[in-house]
Amino acid sequence: MTRSLVLYDNFTRSLRPFEPLRPDGEVGLYTCGPTVYDDQHIGNYRTFLFEDILKRVLRWNGHRVKHVMNVTDVGHLVGDGDDGEDKLVKGARRAGRSAWEIADHFTRAFVRDLELLRIEKADILCRATDHIAEQIAFIVALEARGFTYRTSDGIYFDTSKLPSYGELARLDTAGLDAGRRVAMGDKHAATDFALWKFSPEAGARREMEWESPWGIGFPGWHIECSAMAQKYLGDFFDIHCGGEDHIPVHHTNEIAQTEARVGTRLANFWLHGYFLVHAPEDPHDETRKMSKSTEDFLRVALLVERGYDLHAYRYFCFTGHYRTQLSFSWQALDAAKAAFVRLQSGFASLEHDRATPPDASSMDGFESAINADLNMPRALAVAWDVLRGSLPSAVKRATLARFDDVLGFDLSSPVSCIEETVPPPIRALADERLHARSRGDYAQADALRTKLREAGWTMEDRPGGYRLRRC
Missing domain, CATH: 1.20.120.640 (Anticodon-binding domain of a subclass of class I aminoacyl-tRNA synthetases)
Known part of the structure; x- marks a missing residue:
C-alpha cells in the first residue's frame, strides 16, 4: 500500500505530510540558485540534484510544479556578509572582463551543466539584476513599516523589531557577539543585515549600481530572493529549498524580510540539501x-x-x-x-x-x-x-x-554502455550514426563508424540501439 509524501521541514524541525496550498494542486517551489562569478562545483550540484528529485517526486504524486530559481548576479559579497567586495566584481577583475560579461558567461555554463546532469531547468530562471525595481519596492515597504535604519554604508534591516528573528536556525541572538557573524561597522546589532548598499564616492563607481530613494547603490544579497519569490509565487507558497549553509543567514534573513512585510514565513516547507x-x-x-x-x-x-x-x-x-x-x-x-x-x-x-x-x-x-x-x-x-x-x-x-x-x-x-562509461563526444558520434542508419543514409553511417574506429571504439548494431566497446 502506498503512502502520501512526507517531507522534513527545517522550520518546524519535523517530518510533515505534504499537501499543496493551492486548491488546484499546483505546487510553488523556489530554489536558491547559483552566484555566477565562477563555475559551480560538484558539491553545488548535489543540492540541485536533490531539488530535481523533489520536483520529480512531486510530479510522481500527481502535482503540477511551478519552479522558480534565482540567479545571483549582484549583491553577494565575499564572505557572505555585509562587507567586502561583490563576488561578481572580483571575478570580473580576475578575468579581465566586465561583471555583466562574467554573469552571462557563468549563467550559460550553469545551464549547460544542468543539461549534462539531466537536472531539469526551472520554469522561471530569474536574475537579480532584472528585478531591481521589485527589490527597491520591497525595501520601501519595510521602511514604511519601521523595520529599517540608515548607516554610513547602506540601509539595514533592524532585527530587534522582529521578535521571531532567527526561528529557522534556532539562533541565540542574545549570545551572538558583535562581529562574530558579520562585521559591525555602525550597525545596531550583529544580526542586522544590509538591504541596500551605497556605492563608493564618484570616481570609484561600480559596474552594477542603480538609482534608489536612498542614493546610488545596489541591493543586499538576501532581498533578491524575498522579492522574486513573492513576485512569481506570492506571499506564501509551498516549498523553499537551498543548501544547509543557507539556514543560519540567507534563509533566516529571507524569512525576516517577508514576515516583516506581509506576515508570513514565505514558504510552508523549508528543505535543505547537505554538503x-x-x-x-x-x-x-x-x-x-x-x-x-x-x-x-x-x-x-x-x-x-x-x-x-x-x-x-x-x-x-x-x-x-x-x-x-x-x-x-x-x-x-x-x-x-x-x-x-x-x-x-x-x-x-x-x-x-x-x-x-x-x-x-x-x-x-x-x-x-x-x-x-x-x-x-x-x-x-x-x-x-x-x-x-x-x-x-x-x-x-x-x-x-x-x-x-x-x-x-x-x-x-538506445545507448547501451556495456563495457565502460562512454565519453560524451563518442556517445554523440554513435547517436549520429544510429540516426543516419535509421534514415537509410548508409554512406554517412559508414563514415561515422570509421570515425569511431579511429577514436578507438567499435560499434555493434543491435535491435533498437547499439553496443560500444573500446578497441
Whole structure:
C-alpha cells in the first residue's frame, strides 16, 4: 500500500505530510540558485540534484510544479556578509572582463551543466539584476513599516523589531557577539543585515549600481530572493529549498524580510540539501567542505574530462540521503560508475513489450521510498531488487522505466554502455550514426563508424540501439 509524501521541514524541525496550498494542486517551489562569478562545483550540484528529485517526486504524486530559481548576479559579497567586495566584481577583475560579461558567461555554463546532469531547468530562471525595481519596492515597504535604519554604508534591516528573528536556525541572538557573524561597522546589532548598499564616492563607481530613494547603490544579497519569490509565487507558497549553509543567514534573513512585510514565513516547507564533502586521505583527518576557493575545486567539466558518464555522478549522489553529508572520493565515484553501468546494461538486456504494465508491488515499494522524505538510497535498492528478482523480463523493464521518471537515468536511451562509461563526444558520434542508419543514409553511417574506429571504439548494431566497446 502506498503512502502520501512526507517531507522534513527545517522550520518546524519535523517530518510533515505534504499537501499543496493551492486548491488546484499546483505546487510553488523556489530554489536558491547559483552566484555566477565562477563555475559551480560538484558539491553545488548535489543540492540541485536533490531539488530535481523533489520536483520529480512531486510530479510522481500527481502535482503540477511551478519552479522558480534565482540567479545571483549582484549583491553577494565575499564572505557572505555585509562587507567586502561583490563576488561578481572580483571575478570580473580576475578575468579581465566586465561583471555583466562574467554573469552571462557563468549563467550559460550553469545551464549547460544542468543539461549534462539531466537536472531539469526551472520554469522561471530569474536574475537579480532584472528585478531591481521589485527589490527597491520591497525595501520601501519595510521602511514604511519601521523595520529599517540608515548607516554610513547602506540601509539595514533592524532585527530587534522582529521578535521571531532567527526561528529557522534556532539562533541565540542574545549570545551572538558583535562581529562574530558579520562585521559591525555602525550597525545596531550583529544580526542586522544590509538591504541596500551605497556605492563608493564618484570616481570609484561600480559596474552594477542603480538609482534608489536612498542614493546610488545596489541591493543586499538576501532581498533578491524575498522579492522574486513573492513576485512569481506570492506571499506564501509551498516549498523553499537551498543548501544547509543557507539556514543560519540567507534563509533566516529571507524569512525576516517577508514576515516583516506581509506576515508570513514565505514558504510552508523549508528543505535543505547537505554538503558534499571531501573524504580525507588519512582516516584520522576530518572531512572538508567542498568550495570554489580551494585548489581542488571540482567542476563538472573535470568529471567529463576524466571520462565519467555524468549519470554515474547522479547515481553517486543518490547513495546518500539529501539530509546527510556525503563524502566524495574518486574511489566512491568509480564504485557508483560501475553500479550504474551494471544497472544500465541490465536494463538494456530486458525484453521490451510496450503493452506490459509495471509490477504493482514493486511500484508500491518504490513510491514508499521516495515519499519517505525522498529516500533515494532505499529507492535504488528497490530498483536493484526488481532487476535481480524473478519477475518476467518485460515486467522488469516496464517497472524500471517507470522508476526512471524519478531517477532520471535515461535508461530507455538506445545507448547501451556495456563495457565502460562512454565519453560524451563518442556517445554523440554513435547517436549520429544510429540516426543516419535509421534514415537509410548508409554512406554517412559508414563514415561515422570509421570515425569511431579511429577514436578507438567499435560499434555493434543491435535491435533498437547499439553496443560500444573500446578497441
